[in-house]
Amino acid sequence: MLSKVAYTTTARAVRASSTFRPVRFASTQAGPFGANRKAAMMWFTKAAAASAIVGYGVSNYVLTDDRMAPVYKAVSEASTELKKKAKEFGIELEIPFTVAHAFSTADHGLHPPHYPWDHYSPWKSYDHSSIRRGFQVYKEVCSACHSMDYIHYRNLVGVSHTEAEAKELAAEYEYEDGPDDSGQMFMRPGKLTDAMPKPYPNEEAARAANGGAYPPDLSCIVRARHGEDDYIFALLLGYCDPPAGVNIREGLHYNPYFPGGAIAMARSIFDEVVDYEDGTPNNASQLAKDVTTFLSWASYPEHDERKKMGLKTLAISAMLLGLSVWWKRFKWSYVKSKKIVYRPGKFDEV
Structure with a gap:
């Protein structure tokens, strides 16, 4: 003890x-993927690369459209037969991913091709020289019918023009102001705070001058249209003769990119219709590209x-x-x- x-x-x-x-x-x-973390990361990297290569090869050389066509046909026939059998028992059967909704070119317009716009790149800004040329195209061509109520001359400063140039552009037009000391309205030269001048005093006057069609405001036209820049560019250059069997009434013009195919606006972009100040070639595609870039900037001024x-x-x-x-x-x-x-x-x- x-x-x-x-x-x-x-x-x-x-x-x-x-x-x-x-x-x-x-x-x-x-671990199951290697002796340490470095080996595991290397294993996953190799697996991802191999999966991408195998997937590309299978989709382009094995599961081609010609080889998959019989499979699609068999699946379609089987789904149709299954729906018939279900209908006999009073059941409306809808099989997912087997119904395709048709796209009507006549109703929605031809889908525009995709163009390689520089400002689509995440590392690039707008081409400001193109914006300046596009404003010139708008001023000399488009402003005859279209307004830009939400773009002011001050918005051009530091983007496409200097402050002195913007003031000079604004002073070319007169704006109603007032009243003065006697209570009367008066006309004065434009200032930086003024919006782009309107081609028509009101909507009725615009429709009367364009056969009943109302030219839309272009301040946000790129943002307001499906396809954005691609649609505007394709529309400006897409005028052509209507195909056989398509009748266009008087006063309208055929453009496959416009919904319905018939547009009231006539083609306004032609070669050498505008003489650029900087000597840039003024063919129709260059004019359309520049004015589209300007309209894109007007829709997305905060882009850069x-x-x-x-x-x-x-x-x-x-x-x-x-x-x-x-x-x-x-x-x-x-x-x-x-x-x-x-x-x-x-x-x-x-």
């Missing part, structure tokens, strides 16, 4: 030797600023993400790489 002193000494020895001791080790345990802000946001977010990953690994590395080991103490029996 142990004495009180011997028991106390033995208990202290056990407590001193039987402790939990944290031991650090590197987190390089093998939005892209710059987006690039700044991505750069800052990338830095913060890297800092967050480093901080997380720094704070959790001790916990994730710690191993708890129990080592029972040894003592001599008394």
